[in-house]
Amino acid sequence: MLQSWGTILGRRIASVGFVPGGLPTTEKRILGPNECSKSSFVRRARKQTPTQREDPYTLALMNQPRFLPTLSVSAACLFAALGTVGWFLAAETWLPDWDSALYLLTAKALEVGAGYTYLDQPFSIRPPGFALFLSLLSKDGTFDLHELNVTAMIWAAVCATSVMVLFGMRYGTTHGLLVALLTVTCPLAADQSRRILSDFPFLACLMLSLACWSQSHLAPRREWIWLCLGALLLIVACYLRTVGVLALPGIFLALPFSSRRRWIASGIATLFVLACLLPWQLHASRVTASHSLADQLLVHSYTTAMFHEDPGDPNSARVTWEGWKQRIAENGRDLFRHAGNQFASNSRWWKSAIAAILLLGLARALLQCHPVDGFFLAYVALLLTYFTYAKRLLLPVLPCLFSYLLLAVSPRERTAASRFTPLLRAAPYALGAVVLVANLGNWTGGQQTAVEERHRTQRFDAIAQWVKSHTAAEDTILYRQAPILSFLTDRRCYSSRFESLVPLIDKYQPNYVILEGKPGGQHSTMEALAKKTWTLEDGARQPVHIYRLTKRNRNRSN
Numbered sequence: 001m002l003q004s005w006g007t008i009l010g011r012r013i014a015s016v017g018f019v020p021g022g023l024p025t026t027e028k029r030i031l032g033p034n035e036c037s038k039s040s041f042v043r044r045a046r047k048q049t050p051t052q053r054e055d056p057y058t059l060a061l062m063n064q065p066r067f068l069p070t071l072s073v074s075a076a077c078l079f080a081a082l083g084t085v086g087w088f089l090a091a092e093t094w095l096p097d098w099d100s101a102l103y104l105l106t107a108k109a110l111e112v113g114a115g116y117t118y119l120d121q122p123f124s125i126r127p128p129g130f131a132l133f134l135s136l137l138s139k140d141g142t143f144d145l146h147e148l149n150v151t152a153m154i155w156a157a158v159c160a161t162s163v164m165v166l167f168g169m170r171y172g173t174t175h176g177l178l179v180a181l182l183t184v185t186c187p188l189a190a191d192q193s194r195r196i197l198s199d200f201p202f203l204a205c206l207m208l209s210l211a212c213w214s215q216s217h218l219a220p221r222r223e224w225i226w227l228c229l230g231a232l233l234l235i236v237a238c239y240l241r242t243v244g245v246l247a248l249p250g251i252f253l254a255l256p257f258s259s260r261r262r263w264i265a266s267g268i269a270t271l272f273v274l275a276c277l278l279p280w281q282l283h284a285s286r287v288t289a290s291h292s293l294a295d296q297l298l299v300h301s302y303t304t305a306m307f308h309e310d311p312g313d314p315n316s317a318r319v320t321w322e323g324w325k326q327r328i329a330e331n332g333r334d335l336f337r338h339a340g341n342q343f344a345s346n347s348r349w350w351k352s353a354i355a356a357i358l359l360l361g362l363a364r365a366l367l368q369c370h371p372v373d374g375f376f377l378a379y380v381a382l383l384l385t386y387f388t389y390a391k392r393l394l395l396p397v398l399p400c401l402f403s404y405l406l407l408a409v410s411p412r413e414r415t416a417a418s419r420f421t422p423l424l425r426a427a428p429y430a431l432g433a434v435v436l437v438a439n440l441g442n443w444t445g446g447q448q449t450a451v452e453e454r455h456r457t458q459r460f461d462a463i464a465q466w467v468k469s470h471t472a473a474e475d476t477i478l479y480r481q482a483p484i485l486s487f488l489t490d491r492r493c494y495s496s497r498f499e500s501l502v503p504l505i506d507k508y509q510p511n512y513v514i515l516e517g518k519p520g521g522q523h524s525t526m527e528a529l530a531k532k533t534w535t536l537e538d539g540a541r542q543p544v545h546i547y548r549l550t551k552r553n554r555n556r557s558n
Contacts (some may be wrong), residue, residue, distance in 0.1 A: 073115075074177060079161040082184060083472060086153025091194065094145045094487075096460045101483035102126075102194040104143065107134035113142050118531045119492070123286035129239030130198035133437045144172045147194050148195040155200040160184040162207035169211055170370060175406060176431040182402040185439040192395055199395045202240040206247060206446035207399070209233035210371045211541065213251055217262070219307045227269045235276045242302075243396070246272065246382065250374020295499045295507075296482070305387040312498070328387060334389045335380070339401060342394070343435060354405070361404030406432055462536055463514065463544060464488035471512060471532070478504060479514040501525055511549060517542040 094100075101120065106128075111115045137147060141318055160180040168176025182190055192199050211516030212230030216223045237244035288301040294312030299305040301314070310316035310324065312413045319327070339358075365373050376397050383393060406428040460481070467477065467489045475492075479485050484494035494508045501522045506511070513530075514522055524546045536544040 046058045047103075047184070047443060071165065071176070074218040075161050075164050076175050076178060078164055079157050080178065082157035082160055084156055086157055086193070087150055090146060090149035091154050092146050092149075093457060093461075094455055095193050095486045096198070096481070096488075097197070098483055100479065101487045102479040103134060103196060103198065104487050106474070107485060108141050108143075110135040111138040118191070119293065119296060119494070120289040121293055123293075124287040125282055125297055125302070126198075127239045127242055129236065130201060133201070134196070135203060149194065152196055153193055153205065156189070159200040159204040159207070162211070162512065166207045166309055166372065167399065167403050168212075169214060170368075170372075171403070171407070171410075175403070175410075175428070178406060178429070178436075179399055181401045181430060182405055182439065183399045184400060184436055185436060186402075187390060187442045188338075188342055188395060189398060190439075190442075192392055197392070198240045199392065202237050202244065203396055203399075204234050204376070205237035205240065206244055206396070207372075209237060210250075210375070213266075213371055216265075223262075223265060227265055229272050231269045234273055238273070238277055239280065243379065243382065245277070245379040247371065247375045249378050249507040250371040252370065253369055253374035256449065290373055294494050295504065296495050298498050299387075306385070311387055324385065327387070331384050331389045333486070335383055335394070338391050341404075342398065344400065355409045358401060358404045361406070361408035364407050365404060372400060376494070402435075403434075406436070420422060459536070459544075460488060463546075466536075466546070467491060467512075473513040476508060476512060477512045478510040480516065485514075505549070507528075513547045513549060515545050515549060 060262070070231065089277075097098070106116060106118055106123050107398060109115060109123075110128075110131060114120075116123050116131065117419045134143075135150075136363065137143060162182060163183055164173075164176040164180035165177045166176070166433045170176075183195070206449065209230045211235060212226045216226035216230065234244060234247060237247075244536060251270070261474070284301070288304075294300045297312075299311040304314045305311035307318055308314060308316045339527055340354055340516075343350070362376075379397055383389070386393070399467050409427045409431055411425055411427070464485060467485065471477070471489075473489060477485065477489075477491055477493045478501075479493055479494050480495060482493035482497070485491070486493040492503060494510060496504055496513075502525060504510075512533075514524055517523070523545065526545075530549050533546050533548045535546070
């Protein structure tokens, strides 16, 4: 009975036309020149030069499904389904977030004609692509919060579709569909899809760019068209997040056995990408040399943050070898923990088992030398040496992690026929279904997180309501979460997040200072300068105290 059901299941899977990690069932090998066939697959094989036939990347791609009708229709259906769900799940209010507020404030500055600035100084920590996109949604300096949330959800749907296209071209439609669904439903991606951040637009452009670079290997007559399209999408991705540059080493990882013509074509496309990114890099270098918002943004520049002990001071001591080792150890531990959490378990043995499976899948993937694998390796190396670590930084490699997980349990392309062969072919689908159910279970089990986020939103709304009611438009405020409060109130806010209180009062001369927590510490300093004007008593969190400073009070801090 088990054997018969396994055989039926295997035939049903084979009828789809693709095997995850395998090849189209009707085109598993390149036919020789003496074998007759009218398929376009054979015609492509005969067009290859001897050098191209030796290229393992080209041979692998020639055996993979490309933009076939099945893949195109499946991608369109996936986008329609996820976009519809996202439309109804979009919230009416904005979820407070530091980075999101910075994007929105710089977008507002662009829309009102103030340039790409923050606190009236040129902003260069992040490239302007996402802020420029958000400025198109601004109307006279204001945003429709529901429209912003719908846009974020739509970008998540576009990203999932792009993931399906890239991995569907490589391993088959079903494999690509599973990777896309696992990516968009995992806890990290589900959380990020509700925030106004550049993660999903960046990943969507990057995945489509790598798909175009891959397609250029299969269309000699249209190679330049695909290369140009891939280069343009990569430029857009880099202007959304600079880390997209790490895709370039991955592209050349796929060219070790390629012809000279292909090397030249890829080299020209790469130089075009770098040339288009050069103006922004020169502008950012000029801005960081002449302006400093380090006490507001933590970092002076990413170069300073990477190689100096103080991220905000380019004159501080450089990171020592011991510092690098400590950084790699700490980031590696956090990366291992957060990557394991994406597979719905906090158990250490389960994380170790998942890590072993992922390494096996990565080893199998590297045999085909695909550009996305090169990006994965370069990005992980960056995360290990980065000056800080945040959970959201894992998002760009989530599709690769899920793909490696499925690939590790996929049967080899020439698995010998036996009674267990159908079950082996069904293993990736079974594992993908288990992880998908676990991901969906996390959505229903995250009630505590939802309550905390709702409480945090209400807290910021209460503070913002008081500020808008009791302060003038020209007043300045000092608060730990300055970008969030500035976006909610349209007031000029400076952050006390990274510096002590008195130097910031001397530098920015605020009218109001907002502090959280019980009396003591910085509260003692403020008690000597001014009296509290309002206190928000919060049962779940520390109370919020607002102090009003007159000009005489501010001078007393000197």
